[in-house]
Amino acid sequence: MNxxxxxxxxxxxxxxxxxxxxxxxxxxxxxxxxVAAGGWTLHKTIAADATAAQNGxxxxxxxxxxxxxxxxxxxxxxxxxxxSTHAPMVAEALCALGLAEHAVPxxxxxxxxxxxxxxxxxxxxxxxxxxxxxxxxxxxxxEQSNARWGDWKEFFTAELAENRWQDVLDVWVGRLAPGMSGxxxxxVIRTAHAVRALARRETQERRSELARGLGYWASSYxxxxxxxxxxxxxxxxxxxxAEVPLYWEAFRKSPEGRNIVEALxxxxxxxxxxxxxxxxxxxxxxxKAVSALTATFARVYLRHGTRNDTLxxxxxxxxxxxxxxxxxxxxxxxxxxxxxxxxxxAAAIYAAYARGxxxxxxxxxxxxxxELAALAVxxxxxxxxxxxxxxxxxxxxxxxxxxLAAAEDAIRRL
Numbered sequence: 245m246n247x248x249x250x251x252x253x254x255x256x257x258x259x260x261x262x263x264x265x266x267x268x269x270x271x272x273x274x275x276x277x278x279v280a281a282g283g284w285t286l287h288k289t290i291a292a293d294a295t296a297a298q299n300g301x302x303x304x305x306x307x308x309x310x311x312x313x314x315x316x317x318x319x320x321x322x323x324x325x326x327x328s329t330h331a332p333m334v335a336e337a338l339c340a341l342g343l344a345e346h347a348v349p350x351x352x353x354x355x356x357x358x359x360x361x362x363x364x365x366x367x368x369x370x371x372x373x374x375x376x377x378x379x380x381x382x383x384x385x386x387e388q389s390n391a392r393w394g395d396w397k398e399f400f401t402a403e404l405a406e407n408r409w410q411d412v413l414d415v416w417v418g419r420l421a422p423g424m425s426g427x428x429x430x431x432v433i434r435t436a437h438a439v440r441a442l443a444r445r446e447t448q449e450r451r452s453e454l455a456r457g458l459g460y461w462a463s464s465y466x467x468x469x470x471x472x473x474x475x476x477x478x479x480x481x482x483x484x485x486a487e488v489p490l491y492w493e494a495f496r497k498s499p500e501g502r503n504i505v506e507a508l509x510x511x512x513x514x515x516x517x518x519x520x521x522x523x524x525x526x527x528x529x530x531x532k533a534v535s536a537l538t539a540t541f542a543r544v545y546l547r548h549g550t551r552n553d554t555l556x557x558x559x560x561x562x563x564x565x566x567x568x569x570x571x572x573x574x575x576x577x578x579x580x581x582x583x584x585x586x587x588x589x590a591a592a593i594y595a596a597y598a599r600g601x602x603x604x605x606x607x608x609x610x611x612x613x614x615e616l617a618a619l620a621v622x623x624x625x626x627x628x629x630x631x632x633x634x635x636x637x638x639x640x641x642x643x644x645x646x647x648l649a650a651a652e653d654a655i656r657r658l
Contacts, residue, residue, distance in 0.1 A: 306445045308344035309335055312351045313449040321394075326359030326387050327460060328430065330626035332453055336437040337633040341617045350624070362387050362463075364394040373399075377423070377465040381509075389464075390427075396459035404451050409442055414574040416458055421582035423465035425589040428504035428556075429563025431461030433630075436566035439573055468511065468585075468592050471518030477525040481540040481587070484523040485601070488591050489514040492599045499596050504556050507596045517595055521588040530579060534568050534586070535642035541590050542635065542650040544598070546607075553597045554657055558631050560593040561650070565634050609648035613639065616648060619655045628658040 312335035316323070323329050331354050335347040368376045376396065379389040387393075403412045424432050435457035442450045478484040491499050491510060499510035511517045527533030541561045549557030564586035571579040609616065613636045620632035635651035 305339045305342075305344040306447075308347045309339045309441060310447050310449045312347040313453050315348070315351055317449065317452055321361045321363060322358050323361050324354055324358055325356035326361060326385075327390055327393060327427075328386055329356070330630065332456075333434055333437045334626045334629050336441050337630050338621070340440065341621075341629075341633050341636070343617065343621060346621055353624075359385075359387055362391050362393040364398050365391070366395055368392075368395050368399040373419075373462075377462055378426070379464050379466065390460070391463075393459050393463040396462045397455050400455035400458045400462075401452065404455055409446070409451060409454060410573045412458075413439060413454075413570065414578050416462075417570055417574050417582055418578045420458075420461050420465060421585045422467045422470075423461070424563065424582070424585045425468055425508055425592055426466040426505075427460060427464035428508065429559050429566070429589060431457065431464050432566045433562055435461050436569040440569045443573060464505075466505075466509070468508070468521070468588055469518040470521050470588075472522065473519060475519050475522060478523055479525055481524065481537055484520075484587075485540070485544075485591065485594060487516075487523055488520055488595050489516045490594075490598050490601075491596050498553075498599075504559060504593070504596075507556070508592050511592050511595050514595060517592070520591045520595070521584050523591075524584065524587050526580070527583065530571065530576075530583060531568075531641070533583065534565070534571075535638065535644075537587060537590065538565050538568075538634075538638045539642060539644045539646055541594075542638075542644075542646045544590075544594060545650050546646065546653060547600075547602065548594075548598050550653055550657065552599060554654070555627060556593050556597045558627055558654060560590045562631060562634050563593075564590045565638065568638075607649050608645040609652040611648065611652055613648065616651050616655065620651070623655055623658065625655075625658045628655045631658075 313332055316329075316331055316335075324331065331351055334350055334354075338344060338347045338350065376392050380391055381389070383389050400412070400416075420432075426432075435454065438450060438454040438457045442454060476487075478487075491497075491514060494514055499507040501507045501510065538561055541557070541564070545557040545561060567579065567582055567586045611619070616632050617636065620628045623629075631654045632651045635647040635654075639647035
């Protein structure tokens with residue numbers, strides 16, 4: 245979906261009128277109208293904005309995100325794209341990129357089918373939460389599949405009203421980590437965006453978004469198979485990947501299913517996949533291990549996502565990286581216990597979708613991070629924006645050129 249370029253002249257003019265309260269935002273939206281006509285003004289404007297904003301985030305970012313979340317929460321129980329919406333995550337990612345002025349216009353111009361969200365139906369009790377986990381399989385829609393989302397949202401709303409959000413997060417990351425792959429990692433990703441937003445500023449809108457993210461994670465909870473045993477433990481993810489069984493090699497076809505969620509269920513058919521979680525040695529430094537994991541799967545994306553199933557291999561990076569954003573706010577033991585599931589989730593996507601094992605040498609992007617951010621926003625695509633933000637953040641921590649190369653490819657491909 246290319247939201248910005250798909251704008252009509254009237255829509256662009258309306259966006260400009262909305263932006264009169266901010267000179268910088270007004271200039272930005274005039275650039276938007278230029279892009280709608282095929283120009284490049286927006287790219288240059290956003291790149292300059294990103295550079296400046298990275299040096300001075302503050303109240304403007306906070307106000308923009310809270311307004312975006314308020315707009316989304318006021319629409320409930322209706323939601324564009326239903327439970328699969330990327331809107332709150334995109335808004336937070338834009339603020340993290342230093343481009344908060346884009347958050348509300350992006351939400352307002354988000355084009356997607358409107359669906360009814362699951363309503364609360366039965367109270368979840370603290371001592372019987374396990375029975376409410378997970379989706380219904382084989383129903384007509386994703387909202388019907390995640391029928392307990394409304395109940396989980398109310399449960400977490402109450403938990404967050406009575407406890408520090410960090411304490412709630414620590415308990416539930418520990419409980420939900422084995423189901424990190426559920427909803428093709430959307431639940432854990434949405435939770436992580438809400439956590440990072442709350443870490444910047446505590447507001448009701450952000451607490452409400454965390455309740456929704458945790459609720460999505462819980463209602464879509466699905467575990468991948470685990471079989472414990474004595475296996476070699478690898479230090480490098482590339483070495484462990486060589487031991488991951490591939491569906492393509494076993495059956496000479498891709499897994500059947502309409503989406504990533506259904507495809508991941510088929511890894512259970514791979515006899516040795518149960519051993520995958522424990523292939524990696526326990527890391528000495530968790531942050532460095534996350535960097536190694538994301539760099540490895542950025543390379544996997546450049547090999548496989550550029551040929552087949554692009555979005556699946558995007559999730560193989562963004563899903564596990566969600567752990568990075570939550571780690572500072574949970575106990576060290578909780579984060580360490582969750583890490584093997586981050587690896588297992590990425591490996592499951594690889595097992596389901598990879599059609600070979602070779603790694604191509606990554607080409608380096610000639611674009612700076614702020615220019616990549618500009619291109620992502622110009623595309624308007626939710627996955628491009630979120631993936632680029634993750635790649636820029638990972639590159640800042642670990643300056644491997646593979647991150648920027650993967651971001652540039654995804655922006656142009658999506």
